[in-house]
Amino acid sequence: MSEALKDTYKTLSKPSEEVLFKEKNSKFFGYAFPINNEDDVKEALELLKKQHNSARHFCYAYQLGTESISYRVNDDGEPNNSAGMPIYGQIQSFDVTNILVVVIRYFGGVKLGVGGLISAYKTAAQMAFEVADIVEKTIDVHFIISFDYKNMNKVMRIIKEKNIEMVSQTMEMSCEIEIATRKKNAENIFDIFNSIYEIIIKEKVSL
The missing domain is CATH 3.30.70.240 (Alpha-Beta Plaits)
Incomplete structure (x- = not known):
């Protein structure tokens, strides 16, 4: 019964600071944003694309909603499920919603393989959450x-x-x-x- 009356959720109070994870010359910049709708997703991505106009990949995952949940993942040119899903896994792991996480990759000339990519995108997303201010809302x-x-x-x-x-x-x-x-x-x-x-x-x- 207590589960039915759950009336709080966790989200971010403000966008996280930029984090950077490096792997074999590739750079992975991680960001987490609080969002209320898909327009917020577009705005954040446009902002980051201006900031990182020479980056190759803008991979992201977002989740919206407290009772009926909707989510989306995007590998943005990386091998299938090697970027968006590992990022989304961290949204689930930190148990937050109304969240967008973007990891931007600058390719360093050395291929990481699917396993290496999964690990790198997961780590960059995790680092973004670790510096973020997670709050509980009703x-x-x-x-x-x-x-x-x-x-x-x-x-x-x-x-x-x-x-x-x-x-x-x-x-x-x-x-x-x-x-x-x-x-x-x-x-x-x-x-x-x-x-x-x-x-x-x-x-x-x-x-």
């Missing part, structure tokens, strides 16, 4: 509460009592407040507001 549920202005005090009292985070608010004759609460408290918070006459609460579905 999985939040967002609700929209709609009510007439006359019920403002009732709503505000509950928000204050329960220490609920307000995301946004529109205060006019008819009012709307978006709140966020930890997943494990969500049902309880919903029931409190739902039981009050003239107050409508619905879960905000993120697209």
Whole structure:
């Protein structure tokens, strides 16, 4: 049962510092970024390609989501599964999500073989995580509460009592407040507001 109520996840507070792993004259630069969507992935890759415009390979893996997980790996010209999967293995190993890890390779003239590549990409990804700031965040549920202005005090009292985070608010004759609460408290918070006459609460579905 405790697993069903897991409402935290680990991610990075900010992009990691650059790390460098060298193997037989090849250089592997490793980076880890916190991301929220695929646009963040594109932005980070564009930035790195400007920074390393003479590099041969930009291999990466990313994972998004806390309950339904999506991930992608890219070997970017390296032999199949020799780069993206070893990088993704480190995302799993450090148990983090909403993460992009990029390892950029400058070829040094000596072939490493598939085993050597797997080891090098894994090591560079691991090094990026070792210098990164990994933080724990809560999985939040967002609700929209709609009510007439006359019920403002009732709503505000509950928000204050329960220490609920307000995301946004529109205060006019008819009012709307978006709140966020930890997943494990969500049902309880919903029931409190739902039981009050003239107050409508619905879960905000993120697209």
